[in-house]
Amino acid sequence: MNYEAVIGLEVHVQIKTRSKMFTRAATGYGEPANTLTDPVVLALPGTLPVMNKEAIDQIIKAGLLLGCEIAPVCKWDRKNYFYPDSPKNYQISQYDQPICRGGAVEIELPGPARNVMGEHQTIALTRIHLEEDVGKLNHGEGVSLVDFNRAGTPLMEIVSEPVIRTADEAFAYLTALKTVMMYGAISDCDMEKGQLRCDANISIRPEGSSGLGTKVELKNLNSFSFVRDGIAHEIRRQVAVAQSGGTIVQETRDYDGQTGESRSLRSKEMAHDYRYFPDPDLMPVEVGEEWKARLRSACPELPFDRQRRLQRDYGVPYTITSVLVPDRELGDFFEEAARLCGKAQAAGNWIANDLLRELGASKAALADSKVRPAHVAALVRLVDSGAILSNAAKEVFAEMFRTGEAPEAVVARTGLGAQSDPGELERWCREAIAANPKSAADFKAGKESAINAFKGPVMRAAKGKADPKRVDETLRRLLAG
Amino acid sequence: MTRPWTEAVPADTRQLSIGELSARMEAGSLSAVELMQELVARTKAVEGRVRAFNSFDEADALAQARASDERRAGARRLGRGAVRPLEGIPVGIKDVISVAGQPLTASSRMLENFVSPYDATVTERLKDAGAVCWGRLNLDEFAMGSSTENSAFGATSNPWDLERVPGGSSGGSAAAVAAGEAVAALGSDTGGSIRQPAALCSVVGLKPTYGRVSRYGLIAFASSLDQIGPFARSVRDAAVLLGAIAGHDPRDSTSVRLEVPDYARGVDELAKSGRKWRLGIPKEYFGEGLDPEVGAAVEEAIGEYRRMGCEVREVSLPHTKYAIATYYIIATAECSSNLARFDGVRYGHRSREATDALDIYFKSRAEGFGQEVKRRIILGTYVLSSGYYDAYYLRAQKVRTLIRGDFLQAYREVDAIVTPTSPTPAFRKGEKAADPLAMYLNDIYTIGVNLAGLPGMSVPCGFTKAGLPVGLQIIGQPFKETELLAIGAAYEERTQWHGRVPPL
Numbered sequence: 001m002n003y004e005a006v007i008g009l010e011v012h013v014q015i016k017t018r019s020k021m022f023t024r025a026a027t028g029y030g031e032p033a034n035t036l037t038d039p040v041v042l043a044l045p046g047t048l049p050v051m052n053k054e055a056i057d058q059i060i061k062a063g064l065l066l067g068c069e070i071a072p073v074c075k076w077d078r079k080n081y082f083y084p085d086s087p088k089n090y091q092i093s094q095y096d097q098p099i100c101r102g103g104a105v106e107i108e109l110p111g112p113a114r115n116v117m118g119e120h121q122t123i124a125l126t127r128i129h130l131e132e133d134v135g136k137l138n139h140g141e142g143v144s145l146v147d148f149n150r151a152g153t154p155l156m157e158i159v160s161e162p163v164i165r166t167a168d169e170a171f172a173y174l175t176a177l178k179t180v181m182m183y184g185a186i187s188d189c190d191m192e193k194g195q196l197r198c199d200a201n202i203s204i205r206p207e208g209s210s211g212l213g214t215k216v217e218l219k220n221l222n223s224f225s226f227v228r229d230g231i232a233h234e235i236r237r238q239v240a241v242a243q244s245g246g247t248i249v250q251e252t253r254d255y256d257g258q259t260g261e262s263r264s265l266r267s268k269e270m271a272h273d274y275r276y277f278p279d280p281d282l283m284p285v286e287v288g289e290e291w292k293a294r295l296r297s298a299c300p301e302l303p304f305d306r307q308r309r310l311q312r313d314y315g316v317p318y319t320i321t322s323v324l325v326p327d328r329e330l331g332d333f334f335e336e337a338a339r340l341c342g343k344a345q346a347a348g349n350w351i352a353n354d355l356l357r358e359l360g361a362s363k364a365a366l367a368d369s370k371v372r373p374a375h376v377a378a379l380v381r382l383v384d385s386g387a388i389l390s391n392a393a394k395e396v397f398a399e400m401f402r403t404g405e406a407p408e409a410v411v412a413r414t415g416l417g418a419q420s421d422p423g424e425l426e427r428w429c430r431e432a433i434a435a436n437p438k439s440a441a442d443f444k445a446g447k448e449s450a451i452n453a454f455k456g457p458v459m460r461a462a463k464g465k466a467d468p469k470r471v472d473e474t475l476r477r478l479l480a481g
Numbered sequence: 482m483t484r485p486w487t488e489a490v491p492a493d494t495r496q497l498s499i500g501e502l503s504a505r506m507e508a509g510s511l512s513a514v515e516l517m518q519e520l521v522a523r524t525k526a527v528e529g530r531v532r533a534f535n536s537f538d539e540a541d542a543l544a545q546a547r548a549s550d551e552r553r554a555g556a557r558r559l560g561r562g563a564v565r566p567l568e569g570i571p572v573g574i575k576d577v578i579s580v581a582g583q584p585l586t587a588s589s590r591m592l593e594n595f596v597s598p599y600d601a602t603v604t605e606r607l608k609d610a611g612a613v614c615w616g617r618l619n620l621d622e623f624a625m626g627s628s629t630e631n632s633a634f635g636a637t638s639n640p641w642d643l644e645r646v647p648g649g650s651s652g653g654s655a656a657a658v659a660a661g662e663a664v665a666a667l668g669s670d671t672g673g674s675i676r677q678p679a680a681l682c683s684v685v686g687l688k689p690t691y692g693r694v695s696r697y698g699l700i701a702f703a704s705s706l707d708q709i710g711p712f713a714r715s716v717r718d719a720a721v722l723l724g725a726i727a728g729h730d731p732r733d734s735t736s737v738r739l740e741v742p743d744y745a746r747g748v749d750e751l752a753k754s755g756r757k758w759r760l761g762i763p764k765e766y767f768g769e770g771l772d773p774e775v776g777a778a779v780e781e782a783i784g785e786y787r788r789m790g791c792e793v794r795e796v797s798l799p800h801t802k803y804a805i806a807t808y809y810i811i812a813t814a815e816c817s818s819n820l821a822r823f824d825g826v827r828y829g830h831r832s833r834e835a836t837d838a839l840d841i842y843f844k845s846r847a848e849g850f851g852q853e854v855k856r857r858i859i860l861g862t863y864v865l866s867s868g869y870y871d872a873y874y875l876r877a878q879k880v881r882t883l884i885r886g887d888f889l890q891a892y893r894e895v896d897a898i899v900t901p902t903s904p905t906p907a908f909r910k911g912e913k914a915a916d917p918l919a920m921y922l923n924d925i926y927t928i929g930v931n932l933a934g935l936p937g938m939s940v941p942c943g944f945t946k947a948g949l950p951v952g953l954q955i956i957g958q959p960f961k962e963t964e965l966l967a968i969g970a971a972y973e974e975r976t977q978w979h980g981r982v983p984p985l
Contacts, residue, residue, distance in 0.1 A: 039598065039599050042827055042828075043822040043827070044597065044598070044599070044828070045579070045585055045587070045592065045595070045597065045700040045822070045823075046577075046578070046579045046585070046597070046601060046697065046698040046699050046700045046701070047697070047698075048696060048697050048701075048732060048733050048734070048735075049734075050731065050732055050733070050734050051734065078818050080817075080818050080821060080865070082821065082824065082842055084824075084826050084838050084841075087822065087827065088821060088822045089821035089822055089824055090818050090821055144838070146826070146827075273866055273867045275817075275818070275862065275865035275866060275867070275870075276865075276870075277814060277818070277865055277870070277874055280703075280704035280705035280735075280815055281701075281704050281734070282734055282735075283734050283735060
């Protein structure tokens with residue numbers, strides 16, 4: 001029997017805010033343990049939570065970007081369970097009225113080749129709700145230490161419908177989700193810093209059936225690749241169990257990306273009763289149309305929409321847009337350069353190839369680049385006018401990246417400009433023809449390729465700075481004369 | 482410039498109001514230090530019998546008083562009077578409200594050695610008003626109880642009869658004011674914890690409207706019911722204290738954005754206006770279980786209002802009979818969650834026997850919490866459990882809405898509602914300790930007010946033949962504390978009960 005998998009993902013995304021979800025303590029990563037705390041974070045007796053409006057703004061923005069329905073009221077519930085990383089031993093969360101319902105994430109599956117666009121699909125969302133993050137346990141020998149720096153950081157839980165079928169789809173979903181979050185400046189989604197975490201609910205069923213099998217929750221998937229590998233592994237495991245006549249038990253499993261193995265953490269019987277109830281310390285907040293409208297106007301174009309627009313309006317190929325679009329700043333950089341020079345494809349090539357290569361080689365971020373869109377636009381114009389040749393232009397770019405000079409200044413300083421004195425070019429051409437009468441005769445007799453015999457000497461004479469097109473034109477004119 | 486206080490002031494300031502004490506300090510015949518010294522001496526003299534305090538920091542209190550005297554002297558040099566409403570007035574604070582650098586125990590083993598690093602909002606406001614924060618007053622553990630017998634550190638005695646309880650949970654606050662150990666005090670009221678001990682100790686106790694006073698820094702028992710309020714020697718003193726602590730607090734989102742009126746002036750203006758109040762007497766509050774002597778004293782007080790020209794009419798609060806059940810579902814549900822933070826991980830009691838994380842929880846909480854606290858956590862955990870939530874918690878919230886509706890309906894025809902505060906006078910220590918249900922019934926007249934979120938006040942209205950105080954409860958309309966205080970002040974003006982001090 002053939003089986004298909006049914007996968008739902010629960011993705012936790014830390015929202016980028018200056019202060020924590022319910023108090024003014026700062027958020028951050030990599031600070032000395034327990035320094036990003038205050039009486040509220042530590043749940044000292046008598047402290048109370050107060051909602052951070054910035055976090056609500058961000059989650060509503062996320063909901064609007066993903067086409068969710070935004071609840072008219074933002075309401076809070078307590079999720080009660082004891083764990084040493086949870087200072088209050090309850091987590092403030094949203095239970096029956098998540099702030100965002102429905103919505104979807106557009107994904108792109110891997111194409112048949114790297115430079116060919118893959119199939120697009122839509123993964124429906126169940127809900128997105130807001131909650132607070134917990135602290136971190138560090139286990140040492142004989143002791144466990146708690147660091148509450150992370151505790152109270154605003155956290156979105158994005159729950160997909162169980163409509164994902166393959167590990168590749170899951171990977172594509174995470175990639176697309178991350179891109180949207182970064183476009184909205186909602187989160188940096190850095191998994192290494194715990195800004196994005198993913199749990200997967202996986203079950204299998206006979207292909208073609210519509211029922212749902214027993215689900216297994218896979219945890220600790222701490223990179224996109226581990227999510228893909230872990231899901232693939234779990235599907236194989238479940239299929240093997242089913243095919244050998246066994247039963248899949250409802251449980252939570254821990255996937256170890258290093259070894260590629262998983263092990264059972266706890267079974268269904270150990271599941272918590274979270275005793276949810278509305279948090280009496282927090283008043284429900286009305287989310288009015290005006291509020292939503294303000295955030296809607298702050299929503300950027302979605303990445304895939306932008307990619308389609310760039311391909312349609314600028315004629316930029318997929319190979320370039322697939323590089324430029326996933327990074328919003330890079331896309332903005334490109335659009336600015338394209339606007340300034342009016343040559344989108346050329347600008348796109350410079351950015352996708354040369355700029356990214358230089359940034360990669362110097363391990364710099366785009367924001368730190370001395371090359372700005374105006375530099376790229378000026379360079380495109382110089383090449384286009386024939387003032388510099390494409391080979392020399394590459395050197396001009398590298399120099400420009402190093403110094404931040406305008407390309408014209410680099411050319412003036414380095415002499416990388418094209419040989420542009422028509423008199424001199426004509427003289428070199430005449431000399432070349434005169435030095436090789438045989439080829440001249442061959443060309444005149446109709447042997448087209450004979451013209452190439454003159455080009456080498458001309459280029460040598462021009463020290464490589466002659467425009468091949470103009471060399472060709474001049475030679476033809478002289479040979480015809 | 483130190484003078485023995487006995488030469489400078491009358492031997493006893495116990496019957497003086499905040500206004501009178503302020504006038505003496507302003508006139509220079511009394512200093513804040515002298516007043517504080519007198520209270521320290523008084524406290525040391527009676528504390529062995531009353532045990533109102535869990536702890537007090539004499540040096541700190543005297544330092545605060547000295548600072549107050551300096552502020553007053555500074556203002557005088559500039560030709561001004563003291564502008565702070567509580568300048569130099571020692572106010573006791575229930576040991577469930579945070580004061581930076583002072584113990585915060587909630588009368589629990591769980592927090593026996595805990596010192597709070599921050600000020601509650603009310604504490605900050607008292608300090609801003611010039612008050613001297615004086616001592617940590619005893620309570621039923623985590624404010625759960627009606628007798629202050631549930632304190633892990635020993636029961637407080639009623640200053641009027643040391644064999645009896647002062648009421649609770651703010652028994653220490655009531656007893657300290659009654660015994661003259663503090664000029665006024667702060668308590669908290671979740672189901673009657675200010676009003677009932679005020680009644681049993683013959684002092685004024687006010688629970689403001691829910692949301693009127695910030696709860697930031699109050700150890701939460703039941704978040705949707707808790708409210709901080711003052712204990713005082715007179716209604717006017719309570720008005721001054723309320724004015725100092727009330728108002729919106731950005732750190733408590735349940736505190737309401739409403740301007741704080743000048744309560745003391747409002748009370749005076751209403752007194753001058755000669756307004757005739759319309760008072761409602763809920764028939765459900767005068768039935769079975771009401772002690773006849775208490776009933777008689779309350780009837781006499783109602784008669785006093787009639788003689789003032791007030792209109793008194795019977796009203797009905799038909800859902801009263803569900804109040805106790807409703808309360809013990811909502812309050813315990815909230816407390817089961819609120820008290821989860823006391824786990825021995827970050828602070829508070831950690832069992833020496835514990836060997837792993839679960840063990841820390843089980844053993845620390847088993848050792849740290851008393852019987853009544855455990856009973857309520859278990860009950861609250863049960864009512865929130867999967868499958869029971871709708872039947873208990875959700876239903877209780879609906880009944881709560883009906884109970885509030887009863888009051889709001891009554892307020893269409895009356896300005897305030899007048900009832901006994903407690904069905905009985907102070908009972909003997911141990912009398913109800915073994916019977917939680919009998920103890921819970923003690924709050925039968927006060928609980929509805931918390932469920933409805935209304936302001937309520939207890940004012941002294943007489944004594945039983947055995948010399949035990951009786952309190953009159955006046956229940957006001959939401960955020961109309963000025964009217965509530967004015968109604969209380971009108972009664973107080975025509976009677977002498979509030980001036981009496983116990984024979985300690």
